[in-house]
Amino acid sequence: MKTAIIFATKHGTTAQIAQMLADQLGSSGQTTLINLCIDTDPSIGEYDRIILGTPVYAGKPLKSMSRFCSKNLAALLSKPLYLFAGGMEVTNERQAGELLSAFAPELHSHASGAWFLGGAFNLEKMSFMERFIVKRISKTTQSVTAIKQRAIRQMADNLNK
Numbered sequence: 492m493k494t495a496i497i498f499a500t501k502h503g504t505t506a507q508i509a510q511m512l513a514d515q516l517g518s519s520g521q522t523t524l525i526n527l528c529i530d531t532d533p534s535i536g537e538y539d540r541i542i543l544g545t546p547v548y549a550g551k552p553l554k555s556m557s558r559f560c561s562k563n564l565a566a567l568l569s570k571p572l573y574l575f576a577g578g579m580e581v582t583n584e585r586q587a588g589e590l591l592s593a594f595a596p597e598l599h600s601h602a603s604g605a606w607f608l609g610g611a612f613n614l615e616k617m618s619f620m621e622r623f624i625v626k627r628i629s630k631t632t633q634s635v636t637a638i639k640q641r642a643i644r645q646m647a648d649n650l651n652k
């Protein structure tokens with residue numbers, strides 16, 4: 492079974508999450524990590540199942556992910572599909588909302604599951620404007636990691652079934 496984890500990232504946390512997920516997938520198949528910020532137009536024909544992951548910024552997925560999904564919609568709807576979103580929202584309701592806004596409704600309807608896997612605020616990697624927004628909205632004064640290890644485990648367990 493060939494699995495592709497196709498993700499977008501701006502500051503590296505979603506790449507970290509994708510790697511953690513890959514590490515927990517069973518060894519019976521082969522898992523390939525594809526970073527859309529490096530490989531912007533990957534071909535997915537050879538994969539048996541696809542995992543898509545994007546962080547949410549201001550309630551939206553990264554452009555590289557929405558562009559990839561629009562371009563490959565038919566192919567994505569023809570394969571087993573799993574979704575995850577990253578972000579720093581705290582409540583279950585808001586996390587569910589971010590997950591919904593990260594991917595088109597057709598992808599959600601087709602997917603076997605969708606998970607919110609948390610994220611991190613890396614103040615030292617942010618632009619001045621990002622730091623300003625994050626400090627104002629979340630009142631964060633230092634970098635903080637809130638990757639949801641348990642949710643990654645649950646997603647991996649679901650994929651390993």
Ligand SMILES: Cc1cc2nc3c(=O)[nH]c(=O)nc-3n(C[C@H](O)[C@H](O)[C@H](O)COP(=O)(O)O)c2cc1C
Nearest residue numbers: 500501502503504505546549550578579580610611
């Ligand atoms: C300017 C800015 C806006 C953000 N907006 C949201 C948001 O709307 N919802 C959310 O859950 N997280 C939000 N976040 C948190 C990011 O999704 C989080 O930092 C994520 O882990 C970043 O992933 P990356 O390092 O892969 O780019 C925001 C972060 C920044 C810097």
